[in-house]
Amino acid sequence: MTQSSSGSDKFHGSGRSVSEEKLMVAVRVRPLRADEGPRIVHVVSDKMLVLEEEADMRKDVLRQRRVNDKHYIYDRVFAEESTQEEVYEAVCAPLVGDTLNGIAGAIFAYGATGAGKTHTMTGLMSRALNHLFTSIGESDEPNSFEVKMSYIEIYNENIRDLLNPGAGFLELRDEGSSGPSIVAGLSEIRAENATHVAELLAKGDRSRTAESTYANQHSSRGHALLSVSVSKTVTKGVQRGRLFLIDLAGSERAGARARRLEGAHINRSLLALGNCIMALSGGARYVNYRDSKLTRLLREVLGGRCRTAMVAHVSPAAGHRDTTRSTLHYAQRASAITNKVEREFIETPMHLSQYRTVISELREEIARLKTKMRDDRTKSREEPIIDETISKEESEENSAHLKSLREAIVSTFKQQMRLRRRLMELDSHLLGLALDAERQHAAISHWEARFNRLYKPINFTGSRMSTQQSYRGGGGSSGSERAEAEVSVEQAWAELAAVEREQEAARTERLRVERQLEQVRLRGAQLEQELPAHISSGPEREVLALVCRVHELEADKLALQGERAARSHELRRRDLALQRRDAQRRLTDEIITRQRRALEEYGAGAQADLAQLYELYQQEIHASTYTETNEYYSPYRLPPISTSMSELTWSESSSGSGRGSSSGSGGTFALDRLPQLAPTPRPRTRYSQASATTLKRYSSDDSLVITAPRASDRAA
Numbered sequence: 001m002t003q004s005s006s007g008s009d010k011f012h013g014s015g016r017s018v019s020e021e022k023l024m025v026a027v028r029v030r031p032l033r034a035d036e037g038p039r040i041v042h043v044v045s046d047k048m049l050v051l052e053e054e055a056d057m058r059k060d061v062l063r064q065r066r067v068n069d070k071h072y073i074y075d076r077v078f079a080e081e082s083t084q085e086e087v088y089e090a091v092c093a094p095l096v097g098d099t100l101n102g103i104a105g106a107i108f109a110y111g112a113t114g115a116g117k118t119h120t121m122t123g124l125m126s127r128a129l130n131h132l133f134t135s136i137g138e139s140d141e142p143n144s145f146e147v148k149m150s151y152i153e154i155y156n157e158n159i160r161d162l163l164n165p166g167a168g169f170l171e172l173r174d175e176g177s178s179g180p181s182i183v184a185g186l187s188e189i190r191a192e193n194a195t196h197v198a199e200l201l202a203k204g205d206r207s208r209t210a211e212s213t214y215a216n217q218h219s220s221r222g223h224a225l226l227s228v229s230v231s232k233t234v235t236k237g238v239q240r241g242r243l244f245l246i247d248l249a250g251s252e253r254a255g256a257r258a259r260r261l262e263g264a265h266i267n268r269s270l271l272a273l274g275n276c277i278m279a280l281s282g283g284a285r286y287v288n289y290r291d292s293k294l295t296r297l298l299r300e301v302l303g304g305r306c307r308t309a310m311v312a313h314v315s316p317a318a319g320h321r322d323t324t325r326s327t328l329h330y331a332q333r334a335s336a337i338t339n340k341v342e343r344e345f346i347e348t349p350m351h352l353s354q355y356r357t358v359i360s361e362l363r364e365e366i367a368r369l370k371t372k373m374r375d376d377r378t379k380s381r382e383e384p385i386i387d388e389t390i391s392k393e394e395s396e397e398n399s400a401h402l403k404s405l406r407e408a409i410v411s412t413f414k415q416q417m418r419l420r421r422r423l424m425e426l427d428s429h430l431l432g433l434a435l436d437a438e439r440q441h442a443a444i445s446h447w448e449a450r451f452n453r454l455y456k457p458i459n460f461t462g463s464r465m466s467t468q469q470s471y472r473g474g475g476g477s478s479g480s481e482r483a484e485a486e487v488s489v490e491q492a493w494a495e496l497a498a499v500e501r502e503q504e505a506a507r508t509e510r511l512r513v514e515r516q517l518e519q520v521r522l523r524g525a526q527l528e529q530e531l532p533a534h535i536s537s538g539p540e541r542e543v544l545a546l547v548c549r550v551h552e553l554e555a556d557k558l559a560l561q562g563e564r565a566a567r568s569h570e571l572r573r574r575d576l577a578l579q580r581r582d583a584q585r586r587l588t589d590e591i592i593t594r595q596r597r598a599l600e601e602y603g604a605g606a607q608a609d610l611a612q613l614y615e616l617y618q619q620e621i622h623a624s625t626y627t628e629t630n631e632y633y634s635p636y637r638l639p640p641i642s643t644s645m646s647e648l649t650w651s652e653s654s655s656g657s658g659r660g661s662s663s664g665s666g667g668t669f670a671l672d673r674l675p676q677l678a679p680t681p682r683p684r685t686r687y688s689q690a691s692a693t694t695l696k697r698y699s700s701d702d703s704l705v706i707t708a709p710r711a712s713d714r715a716a
């Protein structure tokens with residue numbers, strides 16, 4: 001597929017490549033049926049076709065016919081005699097290659113009812129999945145791939161899981177305003193091989209809604225979306241490619257009564273799709289995907305990071321001239337759409353990739369042992385097991401040696417696992433320390449921002465000492481605040497130094513364990529090499545099988561632990577992000593409060609619109625305070641935002657519980673009519689709830705600054 005417009009791949013961050021690509025548009029003309037009228041679509045070349053338009057009878061028929069006939073050019077045109085294989089090779093095969101390389105690809109079949117969409121897509125689906133499995137099988141590391149598929153139908157604006165039709169209608173949820181739409185509860189089935197896939201596809205196809213229409217005896221009445229995801233484990237994470245194969249329902253002229261509703265839904269969603277295509281092809285900045293479930297789901301395919309191809313289908317018969325013209329027109333507009341194609345790479349944190357490495361090493365070991373067992377079995381069939389030349393003593397000696405070998409293998413394996421676990425623990429610990437260090441940096445920069453040091457480069461050179469000294473030197477803040485800052489900053493620097501020392505120690509320990517592990521692994525490999533020469537009987541093979549089983553169980557256990565570690569790492573990361581947001585919000589609250597106070601102290605009053613914003617802000621603060629502390633909430637128990645604020649006199653009657661009234665007349669607010677200032681609510685993060693010692697409260701204004709957890713907290 002050669003639609004790359006820029007041709008230049010730019011790398012963004014780790015392993016993400018982006019290129020701008022035009023949507024590929026192909027048109028397929030289905031064979032003319034015997035019962036249909038004359039042929040009006042003529043394929044001129046593999047890129048061009050001609051649509052005969054009706055002659056204008058008022059003029060010279062022959063000349064006019066030539067003038068009116070319309071030429072259409074596309075990336076590819078498939079004539080009536082084109083085979084499924086040709087279509088697959090030209091349109092789908094390149095996308096399958098991309099999927100294996102972590103790029104998303106999509107093909108959608110468009111056209112009127114009976115134009116041949118399902119015929120094409122059925123051919124593409126089975127070929128694409130066969131191709132995928134063949135390529136995976138031929139790759140260097142077939143075991144590093146995982147293929148999953150899901151198959152849905154949108155019928156009458158309801159979504160059904162075609163692989164689990166009993167699940168009823170599924171809900172479509174949005175991930176944020178610009179995020180993709182997700183089908184909640186959709187089954188994603190791990191496909192084992194091409195045969196398994198064929199079974200799944202057949203099952204899905206049987207569940208599709210079909211009826212007879214004027215143009216098709218077996219017309220698919222819903223849009224079918226097959227999604228195949230291919231994940232590949234690579235050194236630093238998982239590369240994921242996806243392939244979407246979409247068979248749209250065909251539009252239809254108003255027909256039988258029973259089909260009116262579905263026809264309306266089909267036409268509505270196709271209209272929404274058409275609108276999106278028009279908007280995208282015209283380079284619109286805003287594209288409305290929200291008009292139908294189909295467009296919400298195709299958002300990524302049409303305007304996202306997908307390499308997309310559209311196969312428009314037409315009938316060559318004169319009776320379908322209008323729908324054919326409209327399809328050809330749509331297809332032309334779609335040619336102008338450009339997508340930003342991206343390689344999807346999910347980076348795994350260091351210690352999680354460690355799990356994957358260990359698991360894949362274990363699996364390799366299992367495969368090696370199993371091959372060994374097979375080899376020994378073949379050998380033992382060829383050579384008689386009972387060797388009469390071996391004396392009884394020799395045989396006893398052999399079995400004693402084998403026993404000690406077995407024990408040595410099991411013991412090295414245990415040692416290996418212990419060391420591997422230790423490595424993972426150390427990685428996890430290092431990750432935790434990195435978060436701790438980040439927390440300390442956040443606390444220090446909080447204080448620095450608070451004392452405006454960041455904006456005074458003469459006093460603040462960014463070094464540890466200069467920051468500490470500048471606090472001691474004072475900066476116009478009150479004495480108690482300065483003392484508070486001095487203590488907190490010193491504490492944060494001390495904690496940071498301790499964290500850095502711990503990091504250094506953990507790194508040294510990691511290096512030591514790594515070397516030790518390497519030695520044990522070498523020893524294990526040597527012991528294993530000794531094995532084949534001694535294996536001669538069933539019981540010994542049993543031992544090998546047992547060792548395999550132990551390895552297998554260990555690999556499964558590690559996989560589970562890896563998943564758990566990934567989840568807990570994600571939770572910790574989010575926790576830290578939440579704390580950051582909280583600290584930012586706290587600062588914003590403080591800035592607003594102080595600015596208001598300054599305004600009021602200077603007797604300037606606030607502009608009406610600003611006062612209204614204050615009021616909204618006040619209500620928002622109260623609402624969040626209420627939800628965060630509603631177990632014991634009482635408006636009368638709320639302390640003022642700062643001690644100094646309590647010195648200001650607020651009119652209780654006009655401000656109430658914070659919902660001060662706005663003045664519509666004067667343009668400014670009198671001091672006693674401003675809404676009362678609310679206390680800053682405490683953060684509700686897990687971290688803050690879990691350990692009170694990790695949070696240090698400002699004595700002056702009830703805000704919070706985060707300090708590092710103590711060693712005892714960390715241990716807990």
Ligand SMILES: Nc1ncnc2c1ncn2[C@@H]1O[C@H](COP(=O)(O)OP(=O)(O)OP(=O)(O)O)[C@@H](O)[C@H]1O
Pocket residue numbers: 029030031080111112113114115116117118119120213216218219220221248249250251313
């Ligand atoms: N390229 C082709 N070669 C041979 N037969 C075809 C081809 N395209 C379509 N047909 C036949 O034409 C009929 C209608 O095709 P198909 O069901 O694929 O249309 P459709 O566009 O999916 O219609 P609908 O939208 O109503 O589901 C089928 O019997 C199909 O086998």
